[in-house]
Amino acid sequence: MATSLLNQPISTWLRKKAHWTFPGFFSWKLQIPPKLKYFFWLVCHGKLLTNVERVKRRFAANYYCPVCHDQPETILHMLRDCPAARMIWNSVICLDSISRSMQLDWYGWFFANSQCKKLCYGNLQWCSIFVYTCWHIWKWRNKKVFDVGFHYPFNPGKVVIDSAREWKSANTLKPHQSSKTSVRLFWKKPPMHYFKLNVDGARSINGKIGAGGVLRDSTGAWVSGFYANLGCGSVLQAEAWGLLLGLQMAISHHAHHLLVESDSQVLVSLVQHNVDDMHPLKTITDCCQTLQRQLHSCDLKHVYREVNQVADILSKFGLDAEIGVHFMEQPPPQVNSSLLDDLCGSPRIRTINSEL
Numbered sequence: 001m002a003t004s005l006l007n008q009p010i011s012t013w014l015r016k017k018a019h020w021t022f023p024g025f026f027s028w029k030l031q032i033p034p035k036l037k038y039f040f041w042l043v044c045h046g047k048l049l050t051n052v053e054r055v056k057r058r059f060a061a062n063y064y065c066p067v068c069h070d071q072p073e074t075i076l077h078m079l080r081d082c083p084a085a086r087m088i089w090n091s092v093i094c095l096d097s098i099s100r101s102m103q104l105d106w107y108g109w110f111f112a113n114s115q116c117k118k119l120c121y122g123n124l125q126w127c128s129i130f131v132y133t134c135w136h137i138w139k140w141r142n143k144k145v146f147d148v149g150f151h152y153p154f155n156p157g158k159v160v161i162d163s164a165r166e167w168k169s170a171n172t173l174k175p176h177q178s179s180k181t182s183v184r185l186f187w188k189k190p191p192m193h194y195f196k197l198n199v200d201g202a203r204s205i206n207g208k209i210g211a212g213g214v215l216r217d218s219t220g221a222w223v224s225g226f227y228a229n230l231g232c233g234s235v236l237q238a239e240a241w242g243l244l245l246g247l248q249m250a251i252s253h254h255a256h257h258l259l260v261e262s263d264s265q266v267l268v269s270l271v272q273h274n275v276d277d278m279h280p281l282k283t284i285t286d287c288c289q290t291l292q293r294q295l296h297s298c299d300l301k302h303v304y305r306e307v308n309q310v311a312d313i314l315s316k317f318g319l320d321a322e323i324g325v326h327f328m329e330q331p332p333p334q335v336n337s338s339l340l341d342d343l344c345g346s347p348r349i350r351t352i353n354s355e356l
């Protein structure tokens, strides 16, 4: 396996450069989402868990790339030299100077890209696109490993550039530009001694319904989660079962002070106000109220789906799962990105017509 510079964290090399102050000099100054800054901090410190890093830490025995199975998976291989990464770069790169940097070593490549402030694709700086591209390569590599049915996008460059554009435009919008405006929504950790339960329901086009939920503590850490295949039904039934199962899970984990969030305004309204005896969801909303009364405090509120992403993903798991409820004491890898967004307070953008 190639050693030397390729396996040396870039921060080690940077410390030798008196005029650089790491880690604040590069990614922290870019206009990119916090999770991308954190991701690149890991890259720069050689802490990204590629297979070479996992073998070093004795988490794995095989250091080969899980995508091409042809080379040891160093950070440089994963981000640039793997055929999958090359395919993505070929779809993104629009500058000759950057094309030529693909021949350089790790540091040469890194600095050619991170220092390039040329504007591309309208008004995006190349150094920002560079980080977005690395992030997507890592994200898709993980999907390839964990999702059996995952295929790389047909036009990966478009996905990368669209995500960079969307974030930039949402974060540079001026108020009153039009009748529509964008708001930044955040998932918030519950206060000290409180827990937060996010629940959701999903329905497929063939009528199957699923539910999911996640319980987190006041540090934002995962306590428990679930997904459920509920057979066939309406989306409101799915939402209601999501709440019921979530409350049962919270009680079993002694979450006596609970904040509950659902993105179904109808469900929240049904549970908060006593529904008509003839309502088809009367039994289940009554059960939810009974469970709420078992807690010392339980505040149920409606949130927009942008800040209910983890529960949304879990509810969709339910659609393809075995019939019944499946509890998880550890988060599945597919929700890691959304959990990190929540934890970092990454803003989710929602376009609205008037005030919230």
Ligand SMILES: [Zn+2]
Binding pocket: 065, 066, 067, 068, 069, 070, 071, 077, 081, 082, 083, 084
């Ligand atoms: Zn590879």
